[in-house]
Amino acid sequence: MSNGSGSMVSRRRLGIELRLLRERTGMSAADAADRLDDLSQTKISRLERGKVQRPRIGDVRALLELYGVTGDDSEALLDLTRGSRGRGWWNSYSDLLPSWFHGYVGLEAEAAELINFEPQLIPGLLQTEEYIRTLYQVLPGSKNDDVERQIKVRLLRQDALHRGNPLKLWAIVDEAALRRPFGGNAVMREQLEHLVEASTWPNVVLQVLPFDAGGHPAVTGGFAVLGFPEASDADVTYLDAQGGLFLDQATDVAWYRNLFDHLRAHATDPDRTRDLVKKISKEFT
Structure with a gap:
């Protein structure tokens, strides 16, 4: 991000990517939550809408594994998650x-x-x-x-x-x-x-x-x-x-x-x- 804050734009971008990946699998947010112990449907929806101010790396990694995202694609989204955790x-x-x-x-x-x-x-x-x-x-x-x-x-x-x-x-x-x-x-x-x-x-x-x-x-x-x-x-x-x-x-x-x-x-x-x-x-x- 240009001002180093991470913040809202990064969270929105991350959320869009997570939603697209979930939809590609054919799962609903409820389906994804049922397969993960630590993430509720509400938390997944808030992540996808960029509403979680400091997304947890572990939460995003769990979703990426569930959606079958690995390698460079996974690392790129985890880097985006880290960037979105900055404070403005x-x-x-x-x-x-x-x-x-x-x-x-x-x-x-x-x-x-x-x-x-x-x-x-x-x-x-x-x-x-x-x-x-x-x-x-x-x-x-x-x-x-x-x-x-x-x-x-x-x-x-x-x-x-x-x-x-x-x-x-x-x-x-x-x-x-x-x-x-x-x-x-x-x-x-x-x-x-x-x-x-x-x-x-x-x-x-x-x-x-x-x-x-x-x-x-x-x-x-x-x-x-x-x-x-x-x-x-x-x-x-x-x-x-x-x-x-x-x-x-x-x-x-x-x-x-x-x-x-x-x-x-x-x-x-x-x-x-x-x-x-x-x-x-x-x-x-």
């Missing part, structure tokens, strides 16, 4: 991040490209420190120490845009997100000025969906589609809702890519976007 930087913030969001951060850290539509907020990877602080301070029961650590997490995620092989981000933001004042005029002006600057980066494309575009089919909420450098790693759609929702079926991902294309066609082009963001920023005086 976000594990240090496990007390702050919901378990489902760990998966998203892991995928984001290893993605090559990200398309993102945000109807209510500035995209997380483009938020300023003060804007982030305001977002967390308005949450019920927020504590200052936790807020500062949440800010740290968000800023660390933004490193993906500045690494040696930076993440390619194409973001579409509803005009409402630009006009909703978080933290007062100074915070919003700084945030919008940062958006203008970020829109000039070679790996970032920013568009605004203006009010005069009228109704659109993404009014139900924001979403992101993540693509990865390896062709074997299927794209993933993430729906931003409580508990998070990950979709990796090709038909689902294609549907959201088509939805993004629809929004892109109705949004302002990048040059007009910069002009619009500059104009709105001047209103926060």
Whole structure:
């Protein structure tokens, strides 16, 4: 893995391989569990879905033996298992991040490209420190120490845009997100000025969906589609809702890519976007 974390992408790849090997034998997950003493059907299913955070070498070896995988093929998958056991930087913030969001951060850290539509907020990877602080301070029961650590997490995620092989981000933001004042005029002006600057980066494309575009089919909420450098790693759609929702079926991902294309066609082009963001920023005086 490019960032050395192992994490989510490796686990998904391992899970896909294990599922394909099992299906090739004609066994169900229940059949495999019946033949193994230490693995339940639930554990096998979680391994295949990449949900086991630190897969045990012994569990994977037992499955490979059951499926008749030997030699170099077996060693390659065991190496993949070892790589998937690494810990990402976000594990240090496990007390702050919901378990489902760990998966998203892991995928984001290893993605090559990200398309993102945000109807209510500035995209997380483009938020300023003060804007982030305001977002967390308005949450019920927020504590200052936790807020500062949440800010740290968000800023660390933004490193993906500045690494040696930076993440390619194409973001579409509803005009409402630009006009909703978080933290007062100074915070919003700084945030919008940062958006203008970020829109000039070679790996970032920013568009605004203006009010005069009228109704659109993404009014139900924001979403992101993540693509990865390896062709074997299927794209993933993430729906931003409580508990998070990950979709990796090709038909689902294609549907959201088509939805993004629809929004892109109705949004302002990048040059007009910069002009619009500059104009709105001047209103926060």
